[in-house]
Amino acid sequence: MANDYKQLAKAILEKVGGKDNVSHLVHCATRLRFNLRDEDKADTEGLKNMDGVVTVISQGGQYQVVIGGHVKFVYQEIMNMLGLSNKASGEDVPQDDDSQKGPVAKVLDTIAGIFVPIVPPLAGAGMLKTVLTLLVMVGWVSRESSTYQILNLMSDTAFYFMPIIIAHSAGRKFKTNPYLAMLLGAGMLHPTFVALVTAAREAGTGLDFFGAPVALVNYGSSVIPIILCVWAMSYLEPIVDKYMPNVIRIFGTPMLILLIMTPLTFVVIGPLGNYMGQALASGIAFLEEHVSWLVPTLVGAFTPLLVMTEMHYGIIPIGINMLTTKGIDTVAGPGMMVSNIAQGGAALGIALRLKDKNTKALSISTGISAVLGITEPVLYGIHLRFRHSLYAAMIGGGVSGFYLGIMGVGRYAQVPPGLLALPSFIGGDSSANFINACIACIIAFVASFVVSFILGTGEKKAS
16 A cells, blocks of 8 residues: 555656655645646646546645545655655745735635644544543443543643644744744643633732733633734744844844743733634624524535635634634534535435446545545546536535524534534534434435436536
């Protein structure tokens, strides 16, 4: 298997113009994301027709090769060939040039760059919380036991210490010292600061920094404040570093940055980020109160289009913010889950109408993958080739999302959106949330399957 990854990596690297044409490389769940020095040197058609490659997309200044869930293994092989095997995490790898990207592309790229790397620990913690819930339900673990307490604290750790985790990711994305960024995040969560805030609230007094008021904010599990702080630090660091004498730079630069960023964090930027988070939560609460069906319906219907344009990265932080503030996500996770299942149902429905054995096999395999949460292979391999199956997936996802909305269904953990995410909907005072989530998945699959089978392959006939 390792040799297969090596051969695929070698072929892809050759088709993108060789190692000298690669200025930067990262990956997400299914895509190799190249920044090429000269995109004209890449053999795009050759890549699209290569076994093991789903499709090629050029957008937002990146040359993206979609290959599926085994992308990290191929990525590592390419990094070895580039001579960057010890830098696979991205440390010190040349960064891509944002100058050619539009404003929207820059914002989405920034969001993706910050949140995609932290998805694995959040997903792991979320699934641990789900497994713990199941253990309690079957009676294998008691809530009063030390076993439960230890597992529970580990599942909560990733979310409580979110500012530190995001700080490192944001530091790398904003091209500033990630460890200084983590220090800012840790300061927000320091027990002394938490105790000061708690004491001031109980006494009805306040805190100040040389007379400037310090907001009484609990930054545990917060998202926006630390991103703003690290973004500000990314502008401060090069200025301080430029004028700091060489002889004292190793300690002088970080010391001066901390002296400046500490009051900015606790007096200005942190409180501003907290207000922004509250405003976002209030906006979502308004929608849930007056049009609870709207957002899940839109997410369920349009997730395939969002994934194609990478705009789905814009709603992932909203879901994470809801989990950290309210403990339940009704915006991102539920709609994306049923959309993925609907895409799988549509692919399996059209598979019954396809005549070509290879295309039929591709539709079945990628459809099953989509039901489990990986949709890009089916999206680019089937839905964009047979548009009626895409329409069926959007219909199934929209109808199911509408059901989720009117029933108020939400997930209690950050996990990959697919059939295996269903246990993350266990929670609340009853089993209604979980049961409705299961019903929504059935609606998504059945509706998209039936519509896809009825519509068939559309104007493009199966070969």
